[in-house]
Every structure is written in structure tokens, then in C-alpha cells.
Amino acid sequence: MNAGAASESSADALPDYLPARMLNEFVYCPRLFYYEWVEGVFAQNRETVEGGLRHAKLDAKHDDLPTSDELQASGEAIHSRSITLSSDAYGLIAKMDLVEAEGGLVTPVDYKRGTPRVADGKLVAWDTDRTQLAVQALVLRDNGYQCDEGVIYYVTTKQRARVAIDETLVSQTLDALRQARETAESGRIPPPLVDSPKCPRCSLVGICLPDETQACSTLDSSEQLSQRTLFDIDLPHRAVAYARVDSDSEVRRLLPARDDLRPLYLNTQGLRVGKSGNVLKVQEKDKTIQEVRIGEICQLSLFGNIQLSTQALQALCENEVPIAYFSMGGWFYGTTSGLGVKNIYLRREQFRLADVPGFCLRLARALVAGKIRNQRTMLQRNHVEPPDSALKMMKCMQEEAEWTDSIDSLLGIEGNAARIYFQHFAGMIKVDGEDGSPTTNGPSPFNFDFVNRNRNRRPPRDPVNALLSLAYSVLAKDLTIVCHSVGFDPFLGFYHQPRFGRAALALDLLEPFRPLIADSAVLSAINTRMITTRDFVQVGPSVSLKPEGRKSFFRAYEQRMDTLVTHPIFGYRVNYRRMLEIQARLLARVLTGELGTYPVFTTR
Amino acid sequence: MRNTFLVCYDIRDDKRLRRVYKTMRDFGDHLQYSIFECQFTPIDLAKCRHTLAELIKHNEDQVLFVDLGPTAGRGERVITALGQPYTSMDAPCYVV
Numbered sequence: 229m230n231a232g233a234a235s236e237s238s239a240d241a242l243p244d245y246l247p248a249r250m251l252n253e254f255v256y257c258p259r260l261f262y263y264e265w266v267e268g269v270f271a272q273n274r275e276t277v278e279g280g281l282r283h284a285k286l287d288a289k290h291d292d293l294p295t296s297d298e299l300q301a302s303g304e305a306i307h308s309r310s311i312t313l314s315s316d317a318y319g320l321i322a323k324m325d326l327v328e329a330e331g332g333l334v335t336p337v338d339y340k341r342g343t344p345r346v347a348d349g350k351l352v353a354w355d356t357d358r359t360q361l362a363v364q365a366l367v368l369r370d371n372g373y374q375c376d377e378g379v380i381y382y383v384t385t386k387q388r389a390r391v392a393i394d395e396t397l398v399s400q401t402l403d404a405l406r407q408a409r410e411t412a413e414s415g416r417i418p419p420p421l422v423d424s425p426k427c428p429r430c431s432l433v434g435i436c437l438p439d440e441t442q443a444c445s446t447l448d449s450s451e452q453l454s455q456r457t458l459f460d461i462d463l464p465h466r467a468v469a470y471a472r473v474d475s476d477s478e479v480r481r482l483l484p485a486r487d488d489l490r491p492l493y494l495n496t497q498g499l500r501v502g503k504s505g506n507v508l509k510v511q512e513k514d515k516t517i518q519e520v521r522i523g524e525i526c527q528l529s530l531f532g533n534i535q536l537s538t539q540a541l542q543a544l545c546e547n548e549v550p551i552a553y554f555s556m557g558g559w560f561y562g563t564t565s566g567l568g569v570k571n572i573y574l575r576r577e578q579f580r581l582a583d584v585p586g587f588c589l590r591l592a593r594a595l596v597a598g599k600i601r602n603q604r605t606m607l608q609r610n611h612v613e614p615p616d617s618a619l620k621m622m623k624c625m626q627e628e629a630e631w632t633d634s635i636d637s638l639l640g641i642e643g644n645a646a647r648i649y650f651q652h653f654a655g656m657i658k659v660d661g662e663d664g665s666p667t668t669n670g671p672s673p674f675n676f677d678f679v680n681r682n683r684n685r686r687p688p689r690d691p692v693n694a695l696l697s698l699a700y701s702v703l704a705k706d707l708t709i710v711c712h713s714v715g716f717d718p719f720l721g722f723y724h725q726p727r728f729g730r731a732a733l734a735l736d737l738l739e740p741f742r743p744l745i746a747d748s749a750v751l752s753a754i755n756t757r758m759i760t761t762r763d764f765v766q767v768g769p770s771v772s773l774k775p776e777g778r779k780s781f782f783r784a785y786e787q788r789m790d791t792l793v794t795h796p797i798f799g800y801r802v803n804y805r806r807m808l809e810i811q812a813r814l815l816a817r818v819l820t821g822e823l824g825t826y827p828v829f830t831t832r
Numbered sequence: 833m834r835n836t837f838l839v840c841y842d843i844r845d846d847k848r849l850r851r852v853y854k855t856m857r858d859f860g861d862h863l864q865y866s867i868f869e870c871q872f873t874p875i876d877l878a879k880c881r882h883t884l885a886e887l888i889k890h891n892e893d894q895v896l897f898v899d900l901g902p903t904a905g906r907g908e909r910v911i912t913a914l915g916q917p918y919t920s921m922d923a924p925c926y927v928v
């Protein structure tokens with residue numbers, strides 16, 4: 229299948245009538261229009277919420293508009309609120325806040341937050357608002373009314389700006405309408421605006437990533453051609469030509485550095501979670517031990533036997549708070565979420581490209597090389613005495629990974645690099661097994677001695693391995709959630725092959741972050757003594773964390789997640805949680821053909 | 833980002849008072865009688881103001897919003913207590 233076929237079917241799926249509001253968005257930014265109209269993506273910011281709340285009030289009153297003939301006959305002045313009319317001639321539908329009518333003449337009035345422009349001492353409506361009125365006028369005219377003028381009422385300043393519906397405005401509007409339809413039908417998302425003051429106020433800025441996309445596309449515009457010819461495969465054709473920006477132009481950080489929501493972990497066995505209002509009530513034996521507002525959490529992780537009421541579950545789904553389930557021992561079972569991202573186009577590209585071996589290999593090489601590089605950086609930064617030979621070998625392996633020609637040999641290189649890295653992992657642990665602090669229940673049978681050990685998983689046989697396993701499990705959960713929220717299917721990967729119950733794409737994305745987030749959280753939990761050897765128990769051959777130790781580990785992990793890091797390409801600082809999302813969105817751009825290469829995250 | 837707000841209210845009717853109290857529990861922590869401490873994003877603030885505006889009687893009641901500045905890194909700088917201790921939530925996650 230090619231992109232041409234894809235675009236036809238995407239246009240087919242669009243409703244017949246274009247809402248006036250959408251044309252308004254098109255005039256504001258064609259890309260915003262494409263996101264909302266074609267891909268069905270919405271996001272809220274203060275502007276949209278305030279607008280929505282105000283309109284909810286207007287919409288509550290719902291009037292009928294008498295027909296044009298009735299109006300003329302009665303001759304009375306009439307105010308009709310919340311009128312929806314459509315026009316078959318133009319394929320438009322308009323919802324009007326208010327229509328004032330007198331005799332045969334009608335005037336649509338639209339309520340807007342904000343302030344009008346002042347030009348030559350007169351109040352002037354913004355272009356987007358003028359377009360919206362023009363659409364309303366066109367729809368009214370097509371329904372037999374006479375409409376020569378519209379009004380925008382700016383709520384903030386309580387001022388009215390009149391807009392004459394003249395020939396020029398009408399033809400501009402029809403022009404915009406034609407362009408909007410063509411854009412939707414092309415199946416190609418328009419490029420982001422360049423350095424536009426509109427972006428900081430746009431509710432989709434965190435999804436669109438305008439400056440980041442620009443920065444990446446200038447980055448790979450030179451490579452792009454050679455890669456396309458090097459891999460003569462059916463890569464996405466949708467890549468758009470970008471206006472070249474200066475490579476030293478600054479990437480604005482338009483989204484906040486950290487999310488203002490917090491994860492909630494429930495780890496005490498036997499808890500029950502109910503809901504009252506928008507508050508989760510966490511109860512232990514009929515006693516409420518914690519209340520958490522749903523609006524303040526971004527995810528809920530449940531470990532072991534914890535009961536969640538249906539009411540709570542529904543409210544969490546409705547608020548798009550994903551729920552992750554783990555066994556008592558930390559094995560990640562899966563997630564529950566709301567309806568998910570409606571955008572099916574990304575998933576379609578994902579499935580298509582997962583069958584293109586050249587694409588999989590190219591991405592896998594970048595991911596593995598990035599991971600090895602980050603492991604090496606970890607040793608350099610944290611090892612008591614970074615071993616020269618290991619660093620050199622890892623450097624070689626990183627380069628080897630960049631050029632190897634099969635996924636199998638890539639797996640081998642990754643394994644070898646991991647072996648060297650874990651051989652020296654102990655050098656990053658800077659406490660003794662017996663941490664010297666007084667203990668009430670005698671010396672612990674454990675130590676954090678990792679020398680001569682290696683990764684052992686099922687079951688983990690020493691404290692360090694137990695911590696690493698838990699960390700990877702929790703990080704896999706976070707990336708599974710990120711995949712869902714971006715619109716991927718987490719189970720179909722490009723490097724990790726599909727296997728039942730394995731979130732392969734989440735694991736792909738996770739590789740470069742393994743050392744930086746998971747290993748680092750483990751090291752800081754041990755080195756800062758948030759966790760000591762007395763936090764572990766031996767059960768048969770396996771070693772696991774006691775409940776209190778596990779809680780401490782979640783705090784260490786979340787502290788790491790909340791650490792600000794500099795993005796190597798964009799130069800700004802965001803926390804790791806935000807970074808995971810940005811990286812997943814950039815991968816989505818590669819799949820839809822907007823970007824040529826995936827910029828793997830590495831730190832210096 | 834979130835700013836910390838004190839929301840204080842004076843409601844002249846018991847029924848409305850109960851409703852305001854119940855509404856406010858969705859938005860923040862009950863700090864003292866008729867005072868909530870809230871960590872608002874601009875969206876939360878808009879929603880809270882809108883919800884309360886629908887609830888109160890505008891010629892009798894009053895709600896005050898006191899902005900204490902950005903929540904992040906605020907620590908115990910802005911609010912200090914005498915008597916019962918005041919603790920602020922500054923952890924990166926909730927763990928129960």
C-alpha cells in the first residue's frame with residue numbers, strides 16, 4: 229500500500245460538513261486544522277477550557293430561529309441563542325452563539341474571550357474570527373436569510389467588533405475553505421509554523437512540537453536523500469519540504485519542563501480504593517488512610533492484592549488516567565485505560581513499517597547504539613575509576629552497532645556490551661554491603677556486592693538484581709503508557725520481535741533509557757541509602773524487596789524521572805518523564821514520514 | 833505549571849456552604865475552617881472559579897483566591913504555622 233491509497237481512505241472517512249470552527253482553526257494554522265479535523269486530536273489548555281465553560285452556559289439556552297419569511301412578516305426584533313444551521317451548497321455547518329434578527333436582516337454574534345485589535349481608532353476583529361463570521365453568514369444566506377454584517381463580542385473587554393460580510397471577505401473565506409478541503413484530502417499534515425507567536429498559545433503545542441520538528445528535519449535533510457537511496461524501500465512518502473531554518477536558530481521550549489501531575493503507587497496489600505466526588509479514597513480495613521484527587525495524578529500503579537471499585541475505575545478511565553497492574557513481586561501484567569487515541573493512521577504506519585526489514589534494522593541500530601553509548605556514559609560518570617579498556621570496547625561496540633547488517637548480530641553486540649557494562653556495575657555502587665548503621669535485628673545476610681555477578685532475572689538472586697528487575701518492570705510500564713498516549717500499539721516493535729504478552733515497542737523505546745533512568749535510580753537508591761540491605765528478604769532462591777523498601781524504591785525512581793536533563797538536539801531542559809513522551813512523539817513522526825531519522829536520546 | 837492558592841470563603845447560607853465545601857474537596861486540601869489550599873494549573877483555576885461562580889449567591893457570599901506563587905520549590909517558605917504543624921506536599925509521587 230502506498231501513501232496515496234492511505235490518503236484517499238482518510239479523506240473518505242471525513243464527515244460531509246465542515247464545522248465553521250474548523251475553518252477558523254485552518255486560518256489560525258493549517259497544521260492545527262489537520263490534527264483536529266483529520267486526526268481527531270484534541271487537547272485542552274486554559275483558553276479552550278475557559279471558552280468551553282462559557283459556551284456551555286450559552287448552549288444551555290437553545291432557541292429556534294424563525295424562517296426568513298416569518299421574520300419579514302412579523303418585523304419584530306428577535307434574539308435567538310445557540311442556533312445550528314448547515315449549508316449543502318458549501319458543505320459547511322455553523323453553530324452560532326447568537327443571531328439577532330430584525331425584519332428580513334439577520335446578524336450573527338459570536339462570543340470570544342480576549343480582546344479585539346484596534347486599527348485606525350476602530351475595533352477590528354481578528355482574521356480567524358472574521359472567517360468564522362463569514363462562514364456563519366454564508367450558511368445563513370444559503371438558508372434564505374439576508375445577512376450583511378456579523379459581530380464578534382469580546383468578553384474580556386465587553387466590546388463589539390462589527391464585520392461587514394463583503395465580497396472580499398466572502399471570496400477569502402471560500403478560498404480558505406477550498407484550501408482546507410484540499411489539505412484534508414491530501415493526507416499530508418502541513419508543516420509546523422516557523423517560529424510563530426501562535427504556537428505558545430496553541431493547545432496542541434505539546435503534540436505538534438513545532439520547533440522540535442523543525443530542528444530535527446534540518447538535522448536530517450542532508451542525510452535524508454542518501455538514506456532513501458541506500459535503503460530502496462517503501463518508506464513513507466509523506467515527508468514535507470520544510471523551510472530551512474538556520475541550524476543555530478533556537479528551539480523554544482514551548483511545553484512545561486515537567487508534568488504537573490504525579491504518579492500514585494499502591495503497594496500495601498489489602499488496600500481498597502473507592503471514589504467520592506473526584507477524590508480517590510484509599511482505605512485499609514475500613515479506615516481511609518489517604519485521599520488523592522484524580523485530577524492530580526497521571527497514572528496509578530497497583531502491586532498485588534488491591535481492590536479498585538468500578539466507580540473509581542470508570543472515573544480514572546474517563547479522566548484518562550491509566551492504571552497499571554503488577555504482581556506482588558513486581559511483574560508487570562498490563563494496563564487499563566480509557567478509549568485511547570482515536571488516530572488510527574499512526575498505527576497503520578506502524579504495522580506497515582514493522583514489515584519492512586530495512587526500516588526495522590535502521591531503527592534498531594540507532595536504538596542499540598544509543599543504549600551502549602548511554603551505558604558507557606554511566607560508567608564514565610559514576611564509576612570510582614572508569615576502566616579504560618571497558619570504555620574503549622564499548623565505544624567499538626557502539627560503532628559496530630551503527631553499521632551491522634542484521635538484527636541477529638545486533639542482539640549479539642547488545643549482549644556483549646551489556647556483559648562488559650555489568651561486569652563493572654559494582655564500581656558504581658559506593659556503599660558497603662553492611663552499611664555500617666546500627667541495626668536492631670542483627671546483621672543482614674545480604675550485601676550489595678555485585679562483583680563477579682551478572683544480570684540474573686528470574687528469579688533475581690541478589691539485592692542489586694532484584695532492584696534492577698523492579699526498575700525495568702516499572703520503566704516498561706511507563707513506556708507502555710507513553711505508547712498508548714501517543715497512539716501506538718505498544719505490542720508491535722521494530723527491534724524486539726512480537727512475542728505474546730510483551731510490549732515490544734515499549735521495549736524498543738526503552739533501550740536507550742535503561743541505563744539513564746532505571747540503572748541510575750537503582751544506584752542512587754543504594755548510594756544514598758534510601759534502600760539498605762535490610763530492605764530485602766530471601767524467598768527460596770530469589771531475593772526480593774520488603775514492602776517498605778519497595779516504597780522507598782518508587783520514590784527513588786520517581787525522583788530520577790523528575791530530574792531535568794538537557795535534550796542533545798534541542799538544547800532545552802525537561803524532566804525524564806517529559807523526555808519519554810517527546811521521544812515517542814518523534815518516533816511517530818518518523819513513521820508518518822515527517823522526519824527521516826529517529827534522534828535517539830543520549831546524554832553527554 | 834501549578835501555583836499554590838488559598839481559597840477562602842464566606843457563605844451566608846448553610847446549604848450553599850455545604851455545597852461549596854463539597855465542591856472544594858475536589859479541588860484542594862481542607863486546611864482550616866473555610867480555607868482550602870489548592871495546587872492549581874491555569875485550567876484548574878478556571879474550572880474552580882467557574883464551578884463556584886455557578887454555586888454562590890453573588891450579592892451575599894464571597895470567595896477569595898490568594899495566589900501564593902509557583903508550587904514547585906516553594907517548600908515551607910510561604911506558610912509557617914504556630915500550634916498544629918503545617919506540612920506541604922512536595923514529593924515527586926504518592927506512595928501508599
Ligand code: SF4
Pocket residue numbers: 256257258259260419420421424426427428430431432433436437438
Ligand atoms: S503548535 Fe504551532 S504549528 Fe503546531 S498546530 Fe499549534 S499553531 Fe500550528
